[in-house]
Amino acid sequence: MTPTEFNASLAADVPPTNLKPPAEALWWDAKGNWARAHDLVDELETCDAMAVHAYLHRKEGSDWNAEYWYRRAGRSFRRPDLREEWKALVDFLVR
Secondary structure (H helix, E strand, O other): OOHHHHHOOOOOOOOOOOOOOOHHHHHHOOOHHHHHHHHHHHHOHHHHHHHHHHHHHHHOOOOHHHHHHHHHHHHOOOOOOHHHHHHHHHHHHHO
């Protein structure tokens, strides 16, 4: 799947079946379901999941929690604008 295909899939009611949990979390986040997105990455210990987890906490306004998960992820997708961060994560995760 490409980022373009991922974005097109947002018109559907359910995510594509081939998405890994971190990418699926971004899909649900784009659909406005933060809680479902968070549930998908909350217990995962992969760098990808922790990066999405950080983004989700930043989006909810919990900066201290986001910073914790950014450090654990060990990579920086953080952007000044949340939409740009979401796009950077999608571009990386659905490559």
